[in-house]
Amino acid sequence: xxxxxxxxxxxxxxxxxxxxxxxxxxxxxxxxxxxxxxxxxxxxxxxxxxxxxxxxxxxxxxxxxxxxxxxxxxxxxxxxxxxxxxxxxxxxxxxxxxxxxxxxxxxxxxxxxxxxxxxxxxxxxxxxxxxxxxxxxxxxxxxxxxxxxxxxxxxxxxxxxxxxxxxxxxxxxxxxxxxxxxxxxxxxxxxxxxxxxxxxxxxxxxxxxxxxxxxxxxxxxxxxxxxxxxxxxxxxxxxxxxxxxxxxxxxxxxxxxxxxxxxxxxxxxxxxxxxxxxxxxxxxxxxxxxxxxxxxxxxxxxxxxxxxxxxxxxxxxxxxx
Numbered sequence: 001x002x003x004x005x006x007x008x009x010x011x012x013x014x015x016x017x018x019x020x021x022x023x024x025x026x027x028x029x030x031x032x033x034x035x036x037x038x039x040x041x042x043x044x045x046x047x048x049x050x051x052x053x054x055x056x057x058x059x060x061x062x063x064x065x066x067x068x069x070x071x072x073x074x075x076x077x078x079x080x081x082x083x084x085x086x087x088x089x090x091x092x093x094x095x096x097x098x099x100x101x102x103x104x105x106x107x108x109x110x111x112x113x114x115x116x117x118x119x120x121x122x123x124x125x126x127x128x129x130x131x132x133x134x135x136x137x138x139x140x141x142x143x144x145x146x147x148x149x150x151x152x153x154x155x156x157x158x159x160x161x162x163x164x165x166x167x168x169x170x171x172x173x174x175x176x177x178x179x180x181x182x183x184x185x186x187x188x189x190x191x192x193x194x195x196x197x198x199x200x201x202x203x204x205x206x207x208x209x210x211x212x213x214x215x216x217x218x219x220x221x222x223x224x225x226x227x228x229x230x231x232x233x234x235x236x237x238x239x240x241x242x243x244x245x246x247x248x249x250x251x252x253x254x255x256x257x258x259x260x261x262x263x264x265x266x267x268x269x270x271x272x273x274x275x276x277x278x279x280x281x282x283x284x285x286x287x288x289x290x291x292x293x294x295x296x297x298x299x300x301x302x303x304x305x306x307x308x309x310x311x312x313x314x315x316x317x318x319x320x321x
Contacts, residue, residue: 002063003027006071006106007034007132009056009098010079011087015156017057018146019078022161024172025066030058031138031145034100040136049093054128056098058135064178068106069253069274070171072099072113074164076127078156081117084126088155098128100135109274112256119257119269119285170229171251173318179228179275187225195224198301199278202270207242210300214238218308220250220316221298226276229319230254230303231296237288243281244298247291250319257283271296278302 010016013031021029033046036053046053061071079087079097087095099110110129118125137143146152165172182190187200197203212221221231221244231246239245249255253274260270260282271280280302287295306314 003060004063004068005058005060005102006068007056007058007100007102007135008075009034009054009096009100009128010075011055011095011097011155012090012153013055013057013138013142014145014152015088015154015158016075016078017144018154018158019156019161020057020059020071020075021144022158022165023066023071023074024165025062025064025071026059027062028060029144031142032056032058033094033136033138034058034098035130035133036136039134043139043142046094047092051094053094053136054096054098055094055138056100056135065172065175067171067175067253067274068109069113069256070168070175072110073168073252074161075099076113076117077160077164079127081125081127082121082123089153090155096128097126098130100128100130100132102132104131108258109256112258115257115259115269116252119283168251168253170319171253174229174251174254177228177315177318179223179226181226181276191224192301195301198299199223199225199276199280202279204281205243205299205301209242210244212244212300212303212305213242215244215305217305219306220308220311220319221246221303221305222316223273223276223278223280224302224304225278226273227304228254228273228275229316230273230280231298233308235291237291239287239295239297241295241297244300244303245287246296246298247287247294249296255280271298 033053034056038051041051258270260268281298
């Protein structure tokens with residue numbers, strides 16, 4: 001078990017806590033006040049706005065079951081991410097949305113998930129993202145409030161938690177396999193020079209140079225270094241750009257997006273694998289509209305193709321359904 005902690009503000013903490021408790025991998029939740037300028041504030045003091053605190057839920061979770069990208073995807077479904085200081089019927093700075101971390105390694109993942117959402121909706125987000133400065137537990141009657149008061153006020157659609165789990169079976173299945181980044185020696189011995197240059201040094205292969213560009217056999221594409229599943233042949237299309245193109249990943253939580261400003265005057269969004277941290281390519285918003293409008297432009301050298309009839313033998317049979 002990989003026990004981790006994150007603090008999430010999503011408006012009234014009653015609904016946020018009740019939703020999160022319905023997810024696999026959640027170990028503990030605690031309603032409280034995040035980043036308060038006043039020590040140990042009361043609910044009444046928080047409601048004045050003078051404490052600068054946000055109603056939040058501190059979440060302890062098993063990252064082997066529920067990786068942070070997947071947990072954040074679920075959380076982001078519970079909020080209006082472009083609303084400032086309001087959620088549902090609640091108004092005030094204590095109802096702002098925010099993600100607060102204690103482990104600096106989480107910062108990149110949080111930035112990635114917010115970037116994905118902002119790119120999808122095309123509007124700037126109003127979700128705070130910063131280190132947790134303080135957290136004070138709320139009064140006892142706020143803890144697990146909707147368990148004790150099932151007809152109480154809730155701005156969150158709690159039934160959506162079950163739907164989220166059903167829609168993300170591939171994410172949970174991939175997480176259960178425990179893919180990790182190999183050590184440097186293993187990576188060097190496993191990858192050919194081109195694959196190493198692309199995945200480890202962010203190189204770009206020449207367009208139309210890799211056989212995967214024109215490969216449309218049934219199967220999946222995995223990270224050449226870590227083996228984690230990334231894309232499916234079902235979502236592959238011929239973009240004419242000279243690199244393999246996909247409309248979407250097998251699981252959103254398998255990818256990390258990073259702002260790329262290496263080309264002057266041409267900001268791009270880099271795509272990396274979540275477990276292996278391999279450079280894969282970039283994602284653009286010029287894909288086919290009928291496939292969702294995204295184009296994941298990926299270096300073939302960063303991938304390894306597993307034909308459908310070999311997936312079981314290669315250990316990917318769990319994805320066949």
